[in-house]
Amino acid sequence: MIFQAILLALICGITEFLPISSNGHVIIMAELLNFKGPSGKLFEISLQLGAICAVCWFYRIKLLHTLRGMVGNEYDRKFAGKIIIACIPATLVGALFHHYITEHLFNAHVVASMLVAGGIIILLVEKYKPTPRLHTPDDITLKDSLLIGLFQMLAMIPGVSRSGATIMGAMTLGIERRAATEFSFFLAIPMMFMAAFFDLFLHRHEIDTHSLSLIATGFAVSFVAALIVVNWLLGYLSRHGFVAFAWYRIVMGSAVLLLLALR
Secondary structure, three states: OHHHHHHHHHHHHHHOOOOOOHHHHHHHHHHHHOOOOOOHHHHHHHHHHHHHHHHHHHOHHHHHHHHHHOOOOHHHHHHHHHHHHHHHHHHHHHHHHHHHHHHHOOOHHHHHHHHHHHHHHHHHHHHHOOOOOEOOHHHOOHHHHHHHHHHHHHHHOOOOOHHHHHHHHHHHOOEOHHHHHHHHHHHHHHHHHHHHHHHHHHOHHHOOHHHHHHHHHHHHHHHHHHHHHHHHHHHHHOOOOOHHHHHHHHHHHHHHHHHHHHO
16 A cells, blocks of 8 residues: 555656646546545645645745745735736636536546647647747736636646646747746645645545555655656756647547546
């Protein structure tokens, strides 16, 4: 069981900030491995918290500077306001449809289908994206932030990928690839913390000391894996685009659909 927990944590940490759907990969692998560790949702929460804490650590200087500056610095207040505005659409959809989504869409068939569809969309965005007009996260306007937030609503469907939806959405708005990726990272921090603590509250009665060791292991492994991937991804995007991730999604999704059909 500890091997399965570490494997799932690695998968989550590696895929969380790539446009290939971390949640979708965890759902598929947990189903294929028949993982019977701590409550699936609790374990998933620990993996997400590990990954998002890695981003907080990676951008700790920027985050601390923004938090300090929110009191007396208009520039920092505006940046924080953009993140808040971008969070609103998905927060409302999540609050209204959380039960329906988790009850009906959290399965391997939906995830695999969305992996394929998302891969095709990434190929189209990379081919037809407009010439970038904004080149840093700070250049993004309030209007752009809201539109990116609307794209983020699509990530409520497992397999779509939160980072994929926000990055591709931002690129269609004329935001340079790396700037779109970094803004997606910043946007992930409040969104993932809110989602994790909301789910933690809903499943608080399932917490027990027996499962704490696996949960702690999952958190730690996910943290380290995500920290490595975030650092690697920003360097990778300086030389390449997202086409490789698109083809990975298509191949992975198609393979899972085939496996499910043969079971």
